Amino acid sequence: MAKTIYQKIWDAHLVAEPEEQDAIVYIDRHYVHEVTSPQAFEGLRLSDRKVRRPELTYATMDHNIPTTKRTGPIADPLSRAQVETLAGNCADFGIACFDMDDQRNGIVHVVGPELGLTLPGMTIVCGDSHTSTHGAFGALAHGIGTSEVEHVLATQTLLQKPSKTMEVRLNGAIQPGVTAKDIVLAIIGRIGTSGGTGYVIEYTGDAIRAMSMEARMTICNMTIEAGARAGLISPDETTFAYLENRPYLPQDKPFDALKEEWRAWASDPGCAYDTVVEIDVDAVEPQVTWGTSPEMVTGISGQTPMLDAEADENKRLAYEKALQYMGLAPGTPITEIAVDKVFIGSCTNGRIEDLREAAHVLKGHAIAPTIKQALLVPGSQQVKRQAEAEGLDRIFIDAGFEWREAGCSMCLAMNDDRLEPGDRCAATSNRNFEGRQGKGGRTHLVSPAMAAAAAVTGRFCDVRSWDYK
Amino acid sequence: MKAFTEHTGVVAPLEAMHVDTDQIIPKQFLKRIERTGYGDVLFYDWRYLDDGTTPNPDFELNRGRYKNASILLAQDNFGCGSSREHAPWALSDYGFRSILAPSFADIFYNNCFNNGLLPITLPGDVVNALFTEVRAQEGYALTVKLAEQEIVKPDGGVITFDIHPFLKQRLLHGWDQIGLTLQHEDKITAYEQAHGIA
Numbered sequence: 001m002a003k004t005i006y007q008k009i010w011d012a013h014l015v016a017e018p019e020e021q022d023a024i025v026y027i028d029r030h031y032v033h034e035v036t037s038p039q040a041f042e043g044l045r046l047s048d049r050k051v052r053r054p055e056l057t058y059a060t061m062d063h064n065i066p067t068t069k070r071t072g073p074i075a076d077p078l079s080r081a082q083v084e085t086l087a088g089n090c091a092d093f094g095i096a097c098f099d100m101d102d103q104r105n106g107i108v109h110v111v112g113p114e115l116g117l118t119l120p121g122m123t124i125v126c127g128d129s130h131t132s133t134h135g136a137f138g139a140l141a142h143g144i145g146t147s148e149v150e151h152v153l154a155t156q157t158l159l160q161k162p163s164k165t166m167e168v169r170l171n172g173a174i175q176p177g178v179t180a181k182d183i184v185l186a187i188i189g190r191i192g193t194s195g196g197t198g199y200v201i202e203y204t205g206d207a208i209r210a211m212s213m214e215a216r217m218t219i220c221n222m223t224i225e226a227g228a229r230a231g232l233i234s235p236d237e238t239t240f241a242y243l244e245n246r247p248y249l250p251q252d253k254p255f256d257a258l259k260e261e262w263r264a265w266a267s268d269p270g271c272a273y274d275t276v277v278e279i280d281v282d283a284v285e286p287q288v289t290w291g292t293s294p295e296m297v298t299g300i301s302g303q304t305p306m307l308d309a310e311a312d313e314n315k316r317l318a319y320e321k322a323l324q325y326m327g328l329a330p331g332t333p334i335t336e337i338a339v340d341k342v343f344i345g346s347c348t349n350g351r352i353e354d355l356r357e358a359a360h361v362l363k364g365h366a367i368a369p370t371i372k373q374a375l376l377v378p379g380s381q382q383v384k385r386q387a388e389a390e391g392l393d394r395i396f397i398d399a400g401f402e403w404r405e406a407g408c409s410m411c412l413a414m415n416d417d418r419l420e421p422g423d424r425c426a427a428t429s430n431r432n433f434e435g436r437q438g439k440g441g442r443t444h445l446v447s448p449a450m451a452a453a454a455a456v457t458g459r460f461c462d463v464r465s466w467d468y469k
Numbered sequence: 470m471k472a473f474t475e476h477t478g479v480v481a482p483l484e485a486m487h488v489d490t491d492q493i494i495p496k497q498f499l500k501r502i503e504r505t506g507y508g509d510v511l512f513y514d515w516r517y518l519d520d521g522t523t524p525n526p527d528f529e530l531n532r533g534r535y536k537n538a539s540i541l542l543a544q545d546n547f548g549c550g551s552s553r554e555h556a557p558w559a560l561s562d563y564g565f566r567s568i569l570a571p572s573f574a575d576i577f578y579n580n581c582f583n584n585g586l587l588p589i590t591l592p593g594d595v596v597n598a599l600f601t602e603v604r605a606q607e608g609y610a611l612t613v614k615l616a617e618q619e620i621v622k623p624d625g626g627v628i629t630f631d632i633h634p635f636l637k638q639r640l641l642h643g644w645d646q647i648g649l650t651l652q653h654e655d656k657i658t659a660y661e662q663a664h665g666i667a
Contacts, residue, residue: 016656021635024650026660036553038502049647052657053666064500078500085502129552129576143552143576146504147583147646155650157657161633193487194546194572227549229575293487293549314544318486412551414496421519431550433491435514 002268005234006165006200009140009265013123015157022159028122029139030152031108032059032095034086035414036127040150041089053156054094058117061086062107063414065100067377067404079415093153106380106406109133109347113217114382116246120235120262125152130347130430132223136216137243138235138265140200143224166199166228167273170207172282177464179357180215181349181428181447183207184222185287187279189297196228199275202267203233207281213242214353221348222430225294234266288334288460289432289445291322296432297445300462304332325434326442327422334460337444341425342367342374342455343437344401344448346411349428350379354448355387358428359395361452364469367400368458374401375417377409399455413438426454471585472643476566477612478539480603481530488543489550490577494559507555508562534607542599543570547588548577557584567613569620571596582636583646587615589630615641 003011015024037059044051051057064079074080083100090097098104104111109130112118118134124141125131127149134141144158152158168187188195201223208216216233223231233239240259243249250258285299296319298304304323307330310316323330328337344350344358355378367374376396378384384406387393393403410417411429413436419425421440428451432443446454453463498510513521515528524531530538541560547570548556557580560568566586571593573581581588591599602622603609612621615637620628638644650657661667 015660016653018653020638021649024653024656026657026664035499039504039554042502042504047647053661056666076500082500082502127552127554129550145552145554145557145576145580145583147554147580151647151650154647155654155657156661157650159646159650193549194574197546197572197575224576227546227574293489295487314486317484321485412491412496414499431489431491433489433550435495436491439495439514 002271004271005267024157025160029124030057031126034061034082035063038085039146043150049154051093051153057095059097060108063408065407067407067409107347110379116248121265129224133221135220135231142229163200164274166201166275169278170205179447180218182287184219185297186284188226188294193295194227196226199228200230201228214351235262306330338459339426340372340423343410343427345377346429348430358448358452359392362399365456367455370458374455376401377404378406380406426451470643473587473640475614480540481535481538482542486544487546490556493556507559511559511563541568545571549574552576554580557581
């Protein structure tokens, strides 16, 4: 019978199906960061348990770390304690840790793929909801809570119920100036932030096949914003080309043999899904969120909603509250919204292709005098080095951006990079929740190209008609 | 883990869709390395004025009548966003034992069961009716009976709910997941041997 990639990975990782319990599923790769792991390691110590497979676990510090020059210890004592706790736990339990000064350091969801630690057919978990990113490689990957982190450390397995499957088929070709970020925002706008609850989404169609790995990661990354814990894309030649020569690939087999193994994970022709959603990507224009949930999104030619047009009372209330928080009137054209700050980075859009896309827009331009701050935070130190080798750092700096060290930074503002109350920000990150980038801050989610264009013009504009220099 | 069998408590309404885990517990409180002590900062940005200590009079949960509430009435997609288990830690630490909503985000829902917190999914119209009743009657309390899968209202009316049998058993007995899994350690070892993981 024809199987989906989800069914294949699920079947291959079943350890046991005890009666009247959830299935026990084996975990191939466990990523760990400093924020959601200390209580898990503490739990292991309290119950005198060990890490069952430390060699399958990799840790990196990303949420708390400064993105300014890392010459001394972290100034914030709480952030410093959390980072030091992770280093200590990794040393005690024998886990590889890419600490702040390691050249492999960066955001966990950027580092794993670029090192070749994320591979097709794997089960991957991390105490972080954006673990869905790794699904771009055809790995079943999702976020877990800290109790589950402890469970995986102790048993290298997770208790799981099978998910329903949703195919999101992307038909047609993406217009120039429109990116994977716009596509995924449009998908979330269509199905809503709870549209994927209970599902694993598999993305298919011509538009997915034409996408780079970076673009696919952006799509899978934001799958959690549609409510689905995991997004999946069947591996193909694009996947294999990305992985070739990555430093952590398995060494016991030639690459051609690995490729053939990986290829077998792809969904079979004619496989069935519980639900199918079709999106015509030709019609998608650059997207901008206007509210405090990623589903509150519209195209650049759109406007904020008119409240009386919404029939559902709960939704109307949510829109009203969101517009009030965002300081926007109903019916405001998106192109009339001016921004104070710009943030380019995060596990959604902090990869080399994202930086190239933004630099392409910025080249020969300068940020508007009304922009208070424009931050460029690479997703990893490797991305940073690559960008510097290509001269992208000069383009950003010449345009007026601050060129920073890697980390999660202003996506969630756990370090010192944050919005002040009332600041309006064009951000390439993934969440426009109230206060996400700093208390009282107002976040508009956009693509790197759209963020760069907004930095130059001081307001949102349609990057499809950009004056490239 | 704390078991959940039956609980009677005052109900507090939180009238908002898509309450995300950043709202339940903002990022600055994720820097702690303990599991406890998050109750005071639950819903921090909504609950306190800008000084961070004065209760916001406009936040419904701050009203005196909801002071000792232990059941939270919420709207669609409660707990969306980040996987932070700090969210159920904070709710639990504050004193909530159960949350009633039309839908929950997956990761949050799962996390609740590892912390003795019972999320109950109810039809939207039932939840909307409860909002009206809770606001109409000070001290409005519900009794949640997990074994029976029933919620008993002050007027004696009963609302039934569905829950996955395994999750129900785990909460009723307060089972430790790791302990359960390690009963099958031989199978984990066999899986590893079969897959060359040594």
